[in-house]
Amino acid sequence: MIEPDAARASGHPAHKAGETLIELRDLDKSYGAFKALQGMQFELRAGEVHVLFGENGAGKSTLIQIICGVQGFDSGSYRLFDEPVSVMTPALAHDKGVSIVFQEFSLIPEMTVEENLFLGHEMVQGLRLAKTEMRRKVHAVLDRLGFALDPRARVRNLRRAHQQMVEIAKALLWDCRVLILDEPTASLTDQEAAQLFDIIEQLRADGLGIVYVSHRMPEISRLADRVTVLRDGKYIDTVQMADTSEKELVQLMTGRTFDEFFPEITRSAGDTLLQFEGVTLQRGMAHDLSFSVRRGEVLGFAGLAGCGKSEVLRAAFGLEPLSSGQITCGSTRLERHSPARRWATASAISPPTARPKVWR
Incomplete structure (x- = not known):
């Protein structure tokens, strides 16, 4: 005290x-x-x-x-x-x-x-x-x-x-x-x-x-x-x-x-694997969106919470319906919207590597 x-x-x-x-x-x-x-x-x-x-x-x-x-x-x-x-x-x-x-x-x-x-x-x-x-x-x-x-x-x-x-x-x-x-x-x-x-x-x-x-x-x-x-x-x-x-x-x-x-990293991007052209989602989270992703590159999405980043990526996998626009995977236009078809198309472009054997 x-x-x-x-x-x-x-x-x-x-x-x-x-x-x-x-x-x-x-x-x-x-x-x-x-x-x-x-x-x-x-x-x-x-x-x-x-x-x-x-x-x-x-x-x-x-x-x-x-x-x-x-x-x-x-x-x-x-x-x-x-x-x-x-x-x-x-x-x-x-x-x-x-x-x-x-x-x-x-x-x-x-x-x-x-x-x-x-x-x-x-x-x-x-x-x-x-x-x-x-x-x-x-x-x-x-x-x-x-x-x-x-x-x-x-x-x-x-x-x-x-x-x-x-x-x-x-x-x-x-x-x-x-x-x-x-x-x-x-x-x-x-x-x-x-x-x-x-x-x-x-x-x-x-x-x-x-x-x-x-x-x-x-x-x-x-x-x-x-x-x-x-x-x-x-x-x-x-x-x-x-x-x-x-x-x-x-x-x-x-x-x-x-x-x-911070070394300089040399990049050599290849052919286009995924392309959005004028895509608008039915849920209204993205409007007239266009971008492309090439082989060997990393494309980043930035924005505040709720701006539609997650919905755009879900649309690429067939989980969000489109109102308008076109998504192309490789040279294939994705006409019908489903995850199964997206997976089949992506696998055809870049086949998954074989899983390693597990010895028991």
Whole structure:
């Protein structure tokens, strides 16, 4: 329990922009014989967004868990706010001003926004909860985020983006100086993600140090001041985003050149196997549709749910009746509409390979 007057006093000195908040040197972490991190180097400064970039299994999650005290480390040095750290716990990290928002939220669905924000840190006055002061602080932090949210709303009734704002508000409620965001846009729409980016940029301007874990290049290009690249648990490099292209980042992440990662594939399409000419379906899902598929090529269909993609493919197999138009398979016009005839026609054009024998 926290007295209201104590909660108002931060007790943490302000940091100048560019001042080092976190410094990790030659950090190692193993789980038995598996080396999760080897020789890790990382630095976070006040007023910057520092992105951790790497493929799955590169060591990003292990690194942020060490920073916030969820995991310990085997060797190396960890300095937090210019003080050496030998043992870190989540409670100690919280007290020092380090907060993390994981992909999986730590909210209680049946509790209100206000109750979740103060869970385990309730403010009291005498023997009673200081509800007025708690609500004032909730409104203050939500106003800082520029997010209209009712403190009395139950978390289970909130959309995913609103729940994420509650997590960020919980992190900022107690004098946060370092904010760690682990894949924060994984389940957000583009509009919700854009609102989150505005908040992150505001927090950076306020002097917070932000560790941002992501593999999405547009987000990294927009937000990152610096990027630290990890590969197979090893530190690769730290680069200034303004001086680094997306192509160079991919090469650092994979250890391969861009041309090796996306090789040019030579295609030699053959004769036409399937052709739609002015096809309109009786069910009205497709109108005046024309396309062809050639031997040795892949034809993709893209569109929103309900636009008729599935119905068109069903029509090619004789499962959807036509209102008008013509379907040709090879050189054969498909006059009568049935799956059996479609299968017979397709088999005649490209006979199925013999099934392998099964020895019993």
